[in-house]
Amino acid sequence: MTLPSGPAFGRRELLVGAGALGLGAAAAGFSPAKAWAAPTFTDDPFSLGVASGDPWPDGVVLWTRLAPQPLALDGLGGMPPNKVEVGWEVAADERFKKIVRRGRTFAVPELAHSVHVEVRGLQPGRDYFYRFRVRGAVSPVGRTKTAPSPRAALRELTFAYASCQAWFEGYYTAYRHLADEDVDLIFHLGDYIYENPIDEAGGVRKVQLAPEIRAEPYDLTQYRLRHALHHYDPDVIAAHQAHPWALIWDDHEIDDNWVGDYGKDPGTDPAVFRQRKAAAFQAYYENLPLRLANKPSGPSGRLYRSLGYGRMARFHLLDTRQYRADQACGDKTSDCADRLLPGRTVLGDAQEKWLFDGLKRSPARWNIVPQQVPVTQVDTVPGDGRAFVMDFWDGYKPARDRLFQALADPQVRNPVVLTGDMHRHMAADLKADFDDPRSRTIGVEFVGTSISTKMDGMDLDPGGQALLDANEHIKFTSYQRGYVRCTLTKDTCRADFRVLPYVTRPGAPVSTRASFITENNNPGLQQA
Structure with a gap:
């Protein structure tokens, strides 16, 4: 398969006139706009590549977006209003x-001008190839794979997951390696874009960007530009082209540490934030391979869902942002009493019931929970005293207690939590009582580091050493960039923590820093 070459950020792309477009309400394929009868393109309309997502046994969703000038400042990718x-x-x-x-x-x-095609009628558990055409222009060929049939007894299932890809803090070399991995599926656990303002130098990439692209996004045009910037990269395009993805958002798709109708800026009118959220949600849907069921309606959209992979695995994808209570204690790292209040929720009532029911009904050997923020207890202070990050599940202890009660149910087989957000690799046992190291281990959590956020990092940083010293149940951490590759068999779930020595310049190699397994019916980490 031919992989895309690098994009060019030319002056013409960066300096197209800056119009505006309000939120559209188009259903799939419906538009009051007139059709462009004879489209012609001077630049490649498939510059953002192709992608597939959410495999089912009989089909997948296929995605592309027509954008001959992806960074045109009106957010329309160089396309007319047709x-x-x-x-x-x-x-x-x-x-x-x-x-x-x-x-x-x-x-x-x-x-x-995004396209989301839900293809049905395919055979389960097999590779397919796909492409798009528009008036003589042909897209790159993408490769995808359907999920196995519900009753399939797989010998092995391999997948990977990634998160946190600030374009301005590093190159996406990890995605080039991910494109070459032999995996059935890639999960993205959030922070596909970052909303932070970009400096005049263009971050570590030293690419000159128009001020409209560098500014923090608040409306639909700005979020479209930020998605185009993060997606218009040959390595992430290659990873989308090579494998199907399943994606969920975290905070930076909208605003740092947002929850419900509240962003990071104190005093923002919730009605104003809902408008911002509606713009961000729509741009997220437009630019990624999501099904119509995940298309947002204004400031709301259901992204939690499950994917079945035969008798081997069921993936329960969670949204830990949209329905949760506000962070306790002013979102300051502490051990304040408010984090213990009984009414605190991360998932909201409806999603929590959906998850707990789904875990009990799952016929799979492995119940995998891809989600955003660390579930395990993360005490940041070694020795006397304790302090917890209020944005993690630590800030919502009653919600975590309910989750752990569900995971410990005898009907729930082999729970494994996958997590992003933390910008570090981490492997931890999930304990029934974190204050008693001898208490029952009910599952494990594998936290994946960032693709590029926080730049190069290091193997064991001072913060990582503090976590190991303060938390006996945390068995490993690394502050390098990379991703996690997981392999399931009937006997074990194995996580390989893949790392790159640098991301502030291109071309880094990849290696496995550490591997851990957990055994069927024997929860707890063992180093492989």
């Missing part, structure tokens, strides 16, 4: 000699 007919094809072979599905749809301006 809908454009797009053809798509799915084949059993990379040369498209055996086409199994094809069709046409519209890329509409209300959704930034």
